[in-house]
Amino acid sequence: MIFFKNKITKADKNKRMINPFILSTKNAWLLWLCQCLNIAIIALELSTWMLAIISLSLAWQALLLHSSRDNIDKMSSKSANKSVGNTKARVISPIILSTFALMGCVVIAITAKQVGLLLSMVHLLCFSYVLKAFELRARRDFYQLLLLGLFILASSLIFRQDLAFSMITVALLVINLAVLLQLFSSHKSFTTNIKVIAILLAQSTILAIVLFLVFPRMSPFWQVPLAKSAETGLSDTVKPGDIANLTRSTKLAFRADFGQQQIPGYSQLYWRAMVLENYDGRQWSRQKTAGKRQDKTHRLKIESAEQALLFDANKMGVLPLNYQVTVEPSFQKYLFSLAPALAYGERKGIIAQADYTFSNEKIITQAKSYQLSSYLTVPLAIELSLNSKQINLNYPAGSNPRLEQLALQLQHNYVDVQARAQAILTLINKGKYAYTLQPPLLKNNSLDQFFFDTQSGFCVHYASAFTFLMRASGIPARMVTGYLGGEFNGVVDAQKSITTGHLSIYQYDAHAWSEIWVAGKGWLRIDPTGAVDPQRVNSGWSSELLQEQSALNNELLSLYQMKNNAWLRAIRLQFDALDYQWTRWVIGFNTKQQLDLFNSWFGKMVSWKLALIMAISLVVSMVMLMLFLHLLNRSKRSQLPLAQWQVIYKKALGKLAKQGLNKPVAMTVNDFSKKVREQCPELAIAFTRLSASYSCLSYKALTLDEQDKLILTMQRQYRHLLQTMKNKH
Amino acid sequence: MAITTIFSLPKSVKKFFDNNFERWLARRIPARQEHQLNSRNIMIYPTRFGLSYLSFVILVFLLGTNYQNNIILLFSYLLVSLFISVMLHSFYNFSQLRFYSMSQQQGFSEGTLYFPIQVIAKKTHFDINFYFTNALSGNQNQTITQCHEGSHEIKLPYQASSRGKHQVGRVTVFSEYSLGIFKSKSVLDFDHTALVYPKPKRLVAGQYQLSSQSEEPNTDTRQTVNIAGTDDFSELRSFVRGESRARTAWKQLAKGQGHFTKHYQEGQGQLQWLKLSEMPSNDIEEKLAYLSFLVIELSASNETFGLEIYTDTANNSANIAPNSGAIHQQDCLTALALY
Structure with a gap:
């Protein structure tokens, strides 16, 4: 569609090139700057070659602008009509331009399959935006360019919606519109124009918010290509060392809101994302889910599992822990939960899996909320199917011979399953194992090498080795990945034991642990990381780990600084809280919430009531806006206070107007008194005197004393005028 | 025949509407020397860009709806509200201006007559343009890009074509200030009349003589x-600038008695x-x-x-x-x- 539009505009342009449209140098540079900013906001989504082309074009544009300015400087002393000629230097011949455009389109079409439909549209949009700037021949071209820019801003919001990004977008919108305003008020400085636009937008927000609240949400009109951004967060295969890389990121993964309930302790916050049951000797991966044929039985199985969970919870008297999770767009499907959990509330699109994890129906491209209730102390899967048991005991024989040998030894020494697990943990704890973000590389991801030689690694190393040992010693075990802990942002009221706030879980909280299956107890969570770095499990990252992370990262504000600087931390938490509210109420505002809002404000909803509310609120907000502007303008009007003599003269004019003598604005005071003399001779003397005093006061430089005296005289003269008027009747 | 009727019908309809509009306008904005812009005489409507802006906003709305993206929806709502507040802004930028213009101007045909219009502003206005509504293509817009508080004068050119007394017609005042989305316009009737004198044509010597007794064969x-x-020579008077050199009393000037001119009865x-x-x-x-x-x-x-x-x-x-x-x-x- 965009492509089509682009073509049309080109065809149109050849027809009408009547009046040459020339931007002033300042405006042209502002436009250029604005273009750079608009492109910068979406640059993350563009591929490198497109960025290269765009920056090349922008540089070219800048060069043209620069040279044409030089020309103007030189020619300003010469004839004026030459300067018209040099503006042609800004325009490139249409043949070169169209071949360039055509080549770009071809390249975009070729790469479309690779980058996806949506992104290739965005590429095309940006490409035409940059090229359009080369052919600003008429005012309409300028307008088109501007609208293209605004469209880029709008489409950049497809990819990110968080508060900071939205604010940047609004700021850019202000700049774009100020560039447009500059066209109409070129005498004003750009900053005042920005101020004007900011005021305009601020006034518009009233109506915008009302529209946002009351305008009905519609379901999509047609299918659109989804954003295929780079996946963030965990992936469904894990090798030792993978999660260590992920922890360099300080991006938000998700937030959890427990309402006013007590938040479980840090070591309880094992956010389950994926269960990895397949081990091929190098990496862990998910068990392939059953095909569609088994879909129904699969669902039945899960439903029965949920029933069993509820039954167990009732039997054991475990109270549910209800919370709401809001995930950031990860461009993947998995969701997070504290196992075992049940989804409640709006469950649409959320699929529970047999391994106590949840996943979304579609790829998560926008912040998404869902509600869960967890029964933390209820055991997971007391019964284990034979198939499942086999899968969780399977390992490629001979992949790690030394570990296998150790496992046999342990199996011999410790008959009790939990004692065997504890023995491994003790082994790790007592040995010279190190917990580090920079584990040495392993040959073929060999666990033997890690466990016996390098002896330093991150959570996946330990969890892998532990799970392998368990399987090798005949205990069903599996790897679980997810996040551990979270940063609390809020207030804790110690007296009432009420907490208000939420947990923010970042990518650096990513974690991996193991589960072993014990008869009668179900799947037990064992975290070998706790054996090597207890602090990580109990309260979060140790400061050594943080420093290590900061050293690896070259971000402006490292995590270490953020966590240790008091006011930086405070600002960050404040902003995080704001962003959470934004995500919850603005990004997450859906039809249901809209209806809830109406219900809570206006009672039960009927369709006519809805329409009425919409109409009334729109009208009211419109009237408010009008009134507001009217008052604003009125106050400006009465800004100049009138001096006393002006008031008197005005009063006299008013009296005369009643007699049918109107003073045109452009008429001078003297001329008007002459007119009065002609038309109303009986008033002439009194009024001429008054006029004389008025002109004296208005135009002569008088001392304050003289002024006061004259004003007094004028008042007398005014009374005299009134008197004569009365006598006349 | 059929074709002509089809083509002529809209023309007559158009004429009918035009006439009606003229009459309505004459009632709405009667001829006066002085006008103040207010809600009575301001017409405000979206420009072509304004309409394309609106369709652009609808496009953004579709984008937001199809992606179920609240922020894009909010963005489109913001743009739509901007459309409305820009309308109000452009109205307030335009209103309260006062104009005053003398109704008659004289000039020679084929020359340009300038109708001065005094613009009185109580606050700063932007981008105020003037042109004669019925003007031919030769007449250009007069623009005040920034109209400060106080009084300004612009001179509106009028191409006088032929001799006679012409009704110049209304003056269109418009502004596209704020974002070019709206055009605030008013067609003011100052009752402008142009009195166009015949263009002077130089008479060559000897072509015409007032009195037969004149004997001067001068080619000047x-x-x-x-x-x-x-x-008959009557007197000498002091030289007044602009007087013909031919009348200079050279004798007196040469004597140093001063610059006099000869006057004749x-x-x-x-x-x-x-x-x-x-x-x-x-x-x-x-x-x-x-x-x-x-x-x-x-x-x-x-x-x-x-x-x-x-x-x-x-x-x-x-x-x-x-x-x-x-x-x-x-x-x-x-x-x-x-x-």
């Missing part, structure tokens, strides 16, 4: 004009009449043009002359009796313009 055209008072009791019938041309317009030239020249030299353009006795009273001075000149030119 100025001399031809001076025909009137060459008979006109022929005894012989009134000078400029007669249309005596102009050396067959074309009436050309005759008038010559007369226009003579009137100006004679007035410049402060001669006394009369103007006779109607020969028949019925219209005799319309002829202008001999006189001199600026007012007399204007009277004569007006008579020529209206002939």
Whole structure:
């Protein structure tokens, strides 16, 4: 569609090139700057070659602008009509331009399959935006360019919606519109124009918010290509060392809101994302889910599992822990939960899996909320199917011979399953194992090498080795990945034991642990990381780990600084809280919430009531806006206070107007008194005197004393005028 | 036939609407020397860009709906509300302006007449444009890009085409300030009339002489004009700038007595009449043009002359009796313009 539009505009342009449209140098540079900013906001989504082309074009544009300015400087002393000629230097011949455009389109079409439909549209949009700037021949071209820019801003919001990004977008919108305003008020400085636009937008927000609240949400009109951004967060295969890389990121993964309930302790916050049951000797991966044929039985199985969970919870008297999770767009499907959990509330699109994890129906491209209730102390899967048991005991024989040998030894020494697990943990704890973000590389991801030689690694190393040992010693075990802990942002009221706030879980909280299956107890969570770095499990990252992370990262504000600087931390938490509210109420505002809002404000909803509310609120907000502007303008009007003599003269004019003598604005005071003399001779003397005093006061430089005296005289003269008027009747 | 009716029908409809609009406008904005812009006389409507802006906003709305993206929806709502607040802004930018303009201007045909319009602003206004509503393509917009508080004057050019008294028509004042989305417009009627005199055409020496006794065979055209008072020398007066050098009393100047000019008495009791019938041309317009030239020249030299353009006795009273001075000149030119 965009492509089509682009073509049309080109065809149109050849027809009408009547009046040459020339931007002033300042405006042209502002436009250029604005273009750079608009492109910068979406640059993350563009591929490198497109960025290269765009920056090349922008540089070219800048060069043209620069040279044409030089020309103007030189020619300003010469004839004026030459300067018209040099503006042609800004325009490139249409043949070169169209071949360039055509080549770009071809390249975009070729790469479309690779980058996806949506992104290739965005590429095309940006490409035409940059090229359009080369052919600003008429005012309409300028307008088109501007609208293209605004469209880029709008489409950049497809990819990110968080508060900071939205604010940047609004700021850019202000700049774009100020560039447009500059066209109409070129005498004003750009900053005042920005101020004007900011005021305009601020006034518009009233109506915008009302529209946002009351305008009905519609379901999509047609299918659109989804954003295929780079996946963030965990992936469904894990090798030792993978999660260590992920922890360099300080991006938000998700937030959890427990309402006013007590938040479980840090070591309880094992956010389950994926269960990895397949081990091929190098990496862990998910068990392939059953095909569609088994879909129904699969669902039945899960439903029965949920029933069993509820039954167990009732039997054991475990109270549910209800919370709401809001995930950031990860461009993947998995969701997070504290196992075992049940989804409640709006469950649409959320699929529970047999391994106590949840996943979304579609790829998560926008912040998404869902509600869960967890029964933390209820055991997971007391019964284990034979198939499942086999899968969780399977390992490629001979992949790690030394570990296998150790496992046999342990199996011999410790008959009790939990004692065997504890023995491994003790082994790790007592040995010279190190917990580090920079584990040495392993040959073929060999666990033997890690466990016996390098002896330093991150959570996946330990969890892998532990799970392998368990399987090798005949205990069903599996790897679980997810996040551990979270940063609390809020207030804790110690007296009432009420907490208000939420947990923010970042990518650096990513974690991996193991589960072993014990008869009668179900799947037990064992975290070998706790054996090597207890602090990580109990309260979060140790400061050594943080420093290590900061050293690896070259971000402006490292995590270490953020966590240790008091006011930086405070600002960050404040902003995080704001962003959470934004995500919850603005990004997450859906039809249901809209209806809830109406219900809570206006009672039960009927369709006519809805329409009425919409109409009334729109009208009211419109009237408010009008009134507001009217008052604003009125106050400006009465800004100049009138001096006393002006008031008197005005009063006299008013009296005369009643007699049918109107003073045109452009008429001078003297001329008007002459007119009065002609038309109303009986008033002439009194009024001429008054006029004389008025002109004296208005135009002569008088001392304050003289002024006061004259004003007094004028008042007398005014009374005299009134008197004569009365006598006349 | 059918085709012509199809084509003519909309034309008549259009004419009907135009007429109605004219009448409505005349009631709404009557002719006055002074106008103040307010909600009564301001028309405000979206420009082409405004309409494309609106369709753009709808596009953004579709984008937001299809992606179920609240932020894009919010963005489109913001843009739509901006559309409305820009309308109000452009109204407030435009309203409260006052205009004052004298209704009549004089000038020669094929020249440009300037109608001064005084603009009185109580606050700063932006991008105020003026043009004559019925203007031909030659007339250009006059623009005040920034109109500060106070009084300004702009001169609106009017191309005077032919001689006579013309109704210039309404003045369109418009502004596209704020974002070019809306056009605030008013068509003000100042009752402007243009009094267009015939364009003076130079008479070459000997082509026409007022009095037969003039003997000066001078080729200088100025001399031809001076025909009137060459008979009797009457006095010397101090030189006034603009007076002809030919009349300089060189003798006195050479003596160092000062710069004087010679003044002559006109022929005894012989009134000078400029007669249309005596102009050396067959074309009436050309005759008038010559007369226009003579009137100006004679007035410049402060001669006394009369103007006779109607020969028949019925219209005799319309002829202008001999006189001199600026007012007399204007009277004569007006008579020529209206002939």
